[in-house]
Amino acid sequence: MNYRHAFHAGNFADVFKHAILTGLIESLKAKQTPFRYLDTHAGAGRYDLHGEHARKTREHQAGVQRLLDAVRLPAPLHIYLNLVRALNSGNAAQDIAVYPGSPLIASLLMRESDRATLCELQADETAALKKLFAGDARIAVHQRDGYAAMDALLPPPERRGLVLIDPPFEAQEAEFDTIEAALAKALVRWPIGMYAIWYPIKLRQQTAAFLRSFARRKIPKVLCAELLLHPDNSALRLNGCGMVIVNPPWKFDRQLEELLPVLREHLAQGRFGEQRVRWLTGE
Numbered sequence: 001m002n003y004r005h006a007f008h009a010g011n012f013a014d015v016f017k018h019a020i021l022t023g024l025i026e027s028l029k030a031k032q033t034p035f036r037y038l039d040t041h042a043g044a045g046r047y048d049l050h051g052e053h054a055r056k057t058r059e060h061q062a063g064v065q066r067l068l069d070a071v072r073l074p075a076p077l078h079i080y081l082n083l084v085r086a087l088n089s090g091n092a093a094q095d096i097a098v099y100p101g102s103p104l105i106a107s108l109l110m111r112e113s114d115r116a117t118l119c120e121l122q123a124d125e126t127a128a129l130k131k132l133f134a135g136d137a138r139i140a141v142h143q144r145d146g147y148a149a150m151d152a153l154l155p156p157p158e159r160r161g162l163v164l165i166d167p168p169f170e171a172q173e174a175e176f177d178t179i180e181a182a183l184a185k186a187l188v189r190w191p192i193g194m195y196a197i198w199y200p201i202k203l204r205q206q207t208a209a210f211l212r213s214f215a216r217r218k219i220p221k222v223l224c225a226e227l228l229l230h231p232d233n234s235a236l237r238l239n240g241c242g243m244v245i246v247n248p249p250w251k252f253d254r255q256l257e258e259l260l261p262v263l264r265e266h267l268a269q270g271r272f273g274e275q276r277v278r279w280l281t282g283e
Helices: 012-028 052-057 075-087 102-109 123-132 146-153 173-189 204-216 252-267
Strands: 036-039 046-048 098-100 115-119 139-142 161-165 194-201 222-228 240-246 274-281
Touching: 012 075, 012 102, 012 161, 012 194, 012 222, 012 240, 012 252, 036 102, 036 146, 075 098, 075 102, 075 252, 098 102, 102 115, 102 123, 115 146, 123 139, 146 173, 161 173, 173 194, 173 204, 194 204, 204 240, 204 274, 222 252, 252 274
Parallel strands: 036 115, 036 161, 115 139, 161 194
Antiparallel strands: 046 098, 194 240, 222 240, 222 274
């Protein structure tokens, strides 16, 4: 794989994904019993926004940076932004040097009794993860295929938790087929687990079959959230992104209905903008 998330860290898609991830983990913490967080495509975990890759694109300036001064935000967005601010507390105002990936966000939200399993194929990013979480007994880092890890490591000993499936989509539409197959096997092993699947939106026809597959496979309770900043009619750019949540927390659709309009307002890149929250199956 050639994908490097450092080019895109903190962009609008990260804000969308990480605000929702924060809400999901906070919902798991509503119960005292421990949970497991499994990240199938963990990345490096932490990104330098002053580094060479981020400076080439500066995508965070149209993403997380736009929200730093926002007020009266939905709870998951407020918590997520406070984590970002805390990681940059020694910097000048509005200067974000560090952006947390999903593993770091999860670790900052987890309790002492919770556990995380982070999977990453790329050797250098795995090394960065191991360095970042050295000494943290709650977190295990594996250089392995995340889809295979779902088959091998589920259900977790805690019996409750969240699997984040966030691939780079280098394989484009073929990635959806891989996700479908891996999720089908995982649900046999752990049907009560929560699964969050991030996906890019370029052309609508590229995502339509994937979203229909949940009803076709009779997966009983599936919630879908999407944020579009541009019309979904061009394969040449990232027009938006979505998150499918299997077995979402109770009333999580209401949290998303509060969250997405705020994201759309602050992250707009033109006159067009659209958000959607809908049940693919169940309700």
